[in-house]
C-alpha cells in the first residue's frame with residue numbers, strides 16, 4: 739500500500755473566541771489534486787497552518803509521507819513546498835534574487851533551476867525587476883516559483899488564485915495540472931467553487947471548522963449538475979452552523 743501524502747488525525751484547535759477547527763480527519767493520496775473548499779472563515783488557513791507545522795494544534799497530528807509533523811518535522815516537510823496566506827518576498831530584491839535567497843536552503847538548486855521555475859510560472863520576463871513593483875498576481879506567481887524550487891512531491895497552497903485575474907487563473911490552473919501530470923500531489927484551499935470544480939480531482943468541504951464530506955470530483959459531478967449544488971446540499975444536510 740502506498741503511503742498517504744497527507745494523513746490528518748483528530749486535528750483540533752480552539753481559539754479563545756470559540757472558533758477554530760474541530761476534530762479534522764482526512765487523507766490525501768499521492769497523485770490527488772485535493773481541493774479544501776470552504777467559505778471565508780471556515781477554518782482553511784488554520785488547518786493548513788497546523789498541517790504545515792506553523793501552528794500547534796490543541797490535539798491531533800499530521801503525517802506527511804508517513805512522517806509526523808509534531809515528532810519528525812524536518813523529514814515530514816522534506817518533500818513539501820508551500821504557500822500559506824499571502825506570498826511574501828523581499829521588496830527591494832529582484833524576482834531572481836528573491837529566489838536565489840530562498841534557494842540557499844536547497845544546495846541542489848542552481849541558477850538553471852531558478853530560471854526554469856521563473857519560466858514555469860511565467861515570471862522569466864520579470865526576472866530582473868524588484869518585487870515591490872509587482873502586482874498581487876505576480877507576487878503570487880513568484881511565491882509559487884519559490885515553492886516549486888526544490889521539486890517538491892507535495893505542494894500545499896492556500897488560496898493560490900488570490901489576486902489573479904481571469905488570465906492568471908487560467909495559467910495557474912494549467913500550471914497545477916501540468917505539475918500534477920509530472921507527479922506532484924496538491925493540497926489546495928479555496929473558496930472559489932467553480933475553480934475547485936475545474937482544478938481538483940478530490941474535494942473536501944469544510945464548514946464552520948468541521949469537515950463536512952470528502953468525495954471525488956468525478957463522482958460529485960455524476961450525481962449533481964455542479965459542485966455548487968453539491969456544496970449547498972452537503973452543508974444543508976450537515977446543518978448550517
Ligand SMILES: Nc1ncnc2c1ncn2[C@@H]1O[C@H](COP(=O)(O)OP(=O)(O)OP(=O)(O)O)[C@@H](O)[C@H]1O
Pocket residue numbers: 753754755757758776777778779780781782783784785929
Ligand atoms: N488567531 C486567531 N484568534 C482567534 N480567532 C481566529 C484566529 N485565527 C483565525 N480565527 C478565527 O477562526 C476562524 C477560521 O479562520 P481561518 O482564517 O482559518 O478561515 P479561512 O477558511 O482560511 O477563511 P478565509 O477564506 O477568509 O481566509 C475564523 O472565524 C477566524 O475569525
